[in-house]
Amino acid sequence: MYIVLTVWIHRANACDLLVEFHSPHDAYCFCLDMINEHGDEWSETFDWDYKTYSEENCFHAGFSSDLQISIHPGVFHHSGWQGKTGWNSSGTALVRMNEAMDLGSYDDPVGFVSNESEEGVWVREMRTHEDLNEELQDYFRLGEIEEEHARLGYA
Numbered sequence: 202m203y204i205v206l207t208v209w210i211h212r213a214n215a216c217d218l219l220v221e222f223h224s225p226h227d228a229y230c231f232c233l234d235m236i237n238e239h240g241d242e243w244s245e246t247f248d249w250d251y252k253t254y255s256e257e258n259c260f261h262a263g264f265s266s267d268l269q270i271s272i273h274p275g276v277f278h279h280s281g282w283q284g285k286t287g288w289n290s291s292g293t294a295l296v297r298m299n300e301a302m303d304l305g306s307y308d309d310p311v312g313f314v315s316n317e318s319e320e321g322v323w324v325r326e327m328r329t330h331e332d333l334n335e336e337l338q339d340y341f342r343l344g345e346i347e348e349e350h351a352r353l354g355y356a
Contacts, residue, residue, distance in 0.1 A: 257274070
């Protein structure tokens with residue numbers, strides 16, 4: 202069975218982060234590392250509880266004065282929770298584990314535009330210039346084919 206978990210890192214001073222995992226253990230260890238490295242003197246973590254975490258319930262792994270981390274079953278997005286807690290409402294970014302750790306409590310991902318993805322999740326564009334150029338050429342070729350079909354009466 203292919204398990205996907207989402208760690209939600211709710212940050213007071215930067216965009217929220219989502220990190221996807223395939224193992225509850227890996228997700229929990231990441232949460233502890235994140236709090237231990239980026240939490241402040243008010244940090245607290247919680248011992249893993251298999252009874253609490255389930256496919257219906259999230260697990261609150263820890264918090265500090267400017268950081269809250271929880272583990273959610275499946276692909277998770279907190280749309281609708283933003284801004285209600287008094288913390289940031291600048292949006293959310295899906296990042297990899299190492300990038301989340303590098304960003305810590307205060308930095309946004311390179312290329313992230315505040316409030317651009319308030320209802321959605323910002324994801325870094327991974328296509329190369331060559332990929333984008335090929336996609337654009339295909340788009341123009343399709344237009345030329347459709348134009349030719351219309352001229353010949355096929356459309």
